[in-house]
Amino acid sequence: MAHEAVSSSSVTGEHHNATAQPENTTPKANLMGMSRAELEVFFEGLGEKKFRAGQVMKWIHQYFVTDFAEMTNISAKLREKLERISEIKAPEVVHRNYSKDGTRKWVFRVGDGAGSLVETVLIPADDKTGARKTLCISSQVGCALDCSFCSTGKQGFQRDLTSDEIIGQLWVANQSYMEDVEIAERTRSVTNVVMMGMGEPLLNFKPVVKAMSLMLDDFAYGMSKRRVTLSTSGVVPMMDKLSEELDVALAISLHAPNDALRNELVPINKKYPLEQLIAAAQRYIRKDGNESARKHVTIEYVMLDGVNDQAEHSQQLIKLLKDLPSKINLIPFNPFPHAPYGRSSRNRIIAFQKALSDAGFVCTIRQTRGDDIDAACGQLVGQVADRTRRAEQWKKKVAQQGEIIRSQG
Known part of the structure; x- marks a missing residue:
C-alpha cells in the first residue's frame, strides 16, 4: 500500500x-x-x-x-x-468468434501498448457425464519448439504469459456464458482445461503451475485434477519437476513412433529422445499421489498423410507404448498455408485406430471442430505478429522445395 x-x-x-x-x-x-x-x-x-x-x-x-x-x-x-x-483484470479481448458447431475462439491482446496476441479455443462435446466444455489455453506468445506440422511454431517465440494472462483465459471463457446471468445465479461452465494452446507449458513453468493451481482450488474453479491436463512435447526435466509440484493429467505430443521421424516432426526429440521421454512418463504415473489424474498418459498423434500413418508406424507405436499405461488420441491434421503435409485419409486413420485397438489400447479419433474460425488443433496462429520472421523463412523454404520438384519433373 x-x-x-x-x-x-x-x-x-x-x-x-x-x-x-x-x-x-x-x-x-x-x-x-x-x-x-x-x-x-x-x-x-x-x-x-x-x-x-x-x-x-x-x-x-x-x-x-x-x-x-x-x-x-x-x-x-x-x-x-x-x-x-x-x-481485477483479464487479458483484453480484441476478437471473438463463435463457430456454427459451438466452438468458441478468443484472440487476446497481452502486454502494454500494441502488445502481442494469443488465442484460446473452447470446444463443446457430449460425453457420458453430460455436456462437456473443454478449453484449450495458451501459455506463451508463439512457440520456440518449431514442430514442423504446427502453424503456431512458424510464428516463432515472443514471450511467456503471466499467471494473470493464463488464468484470465479461463475467466473470460466462463464469463462469456454468464454475461446476462444475475451474479447470484452464475456458475462455472468450463468443465475441462487442456494446456494445449500456443506455446510449450513446461517452458513457462512457474506461471503455468500457479494458474493450474487456481483451476484446482475450491475457492476458485474447483476443477477435478482429472479434468485439468498439461500437454508437453517432451521437456523431460520439467516433467519430473511437475510431478513434484502438481497432480494433474499429463498428455504427450508424440506424433512419431521412432526417433528418426520424431527428430523431423518434433525437434526437441533430438535433446530428449523417445527412450528418455517414455521413462519420464512412466515416472510421472508412478509418483505418489497418483490415485486419479495419473492413472495413464494421453498420447497425442497427428495423422500426416504418408508420413506417420503407415502400418509399420502403428506397429512401432504399439511396441513403444507397451509398458506405458496410455490412451491414444489420433488427430486429423489441419492444413495451414504452405504446410508441407496433408491430412491422412479417413480410411487410413480408421485402419491405424483398429491396429492400436486390436493391440489393447484405448484409441480415439479426435473430431475436427472450429475449422470455420481457424480454431482447430494446429491453427492457433491468427493474427500473431511474426517478430522472428520464422514464418517468412518457412514459406521461402517451402517455395524453394516446390521449385526444385518442378525443375526435376
Whole structure:
C-alpha cells in the first residue's frame, strides 16, 4: 500500500505552490492471477484477516465479478481501499468468434501498448457425464519448439504469459456464458482445461503451475485434477519437476513412433529422445499421489498423410507404448498455408485406430471442430505478429522445395 510523502515544507509550515508533488505512479496489483497464499499475504499486508482472500477469490473466479463495489460481503471501507490499490483484470479481448458447431475462439491482446496476441479455443462435446466444455489455453506468445506440422511454431517465440494472462483465459471463457446471468445465479461452465494452446507449458513453468493451481482450488474453479491436463512435447526435466509440484493429467505430443521421424516432426526429440521421454512418463504415473489424474498418459498423434500413418508406424507405436499405461488420441491434421503435409485419409486413420485397438489400447479419433474460425488443433496462429520472421523463412523454404520438384519433373 502506498504512503503519502511528507515534504520539508509541510513540516516547517512553508508552502511553495510552484513545485507540485509527483503523483503516486505505483501500478495497481492485479488480483486475477494471485494464488490463495499470495492473496492471504496481500490482505495481511493491509491489516486484514486471511479469510478475505477466499472471499475475493470466489467473487473473481466463481461469480466473475471485477468491480469491488459489487462484493457485498466486504465492508465499504475495504472495498474503497481495494479500488485504490488493486484491480481485477483479464487479458483484453480484441476478437471473438463463435463457430456454427459451438466452438468458441478468443484472440487476446497481452502486454502494454500494441502488445502481442494469443488465442484460446473452447470446444463443446457430449460425453457420458453430460455436456462437456473443454478449453484449450495458451501459455506463451508463439512457440520456440518449431514442430514442423504446427502453424503456431512458424510464428516463432515472443514471450511467456503471466499467471494473470493464463488464468484470465479461463475467466473470460466462463464469463462469456454468464454475461446476462444475475451474479447470484452464475456458475462455472468450463468443465475441462487442456494446456494445449500456443506455446510449450513446461517452458513457462512457474506461471503455468500457479494458474493450474487456481483451476484446482475450491475457492476458485474447483476443477477435478482429472479434468485439468498439461500437454508437453517432451521437456523431460520439467516433467519430473511437475510431478513434484502438481497432480494433474499429463498428455504427450508424440506424433512419431521412432526417433528418426520424431527428430523431423518434433525437434526437441533430438535433446530428449523417445527412450528418455517414455521413462519420464512412466515416472510421472508412478509418483505418489497418483490415485486419479495419473492413472495413464494421453498420447497425442497427428495423422500426416504418408508420413506417420503407415502400418509399420502403428506397429512401432504399439511396441513403444507397451509398458506405458496410455490412451491414444489420433488427430486429423489441419492444413495451414504452405504446410508441407496433408491430412491422412479417413480410411487410413480408421485402419491405424483398429491396429492400436486390436493391440489393447484405448484409441480415439479426435473430431475436427472450429475449422470455420481457424480454431482447430494446429491453427492457433491468427493474427500473431511474426517478430522472428520464422514464418517468412518457412514459406521461402517451402517455395524453394516446390521449385526444385518442378525443375526435376
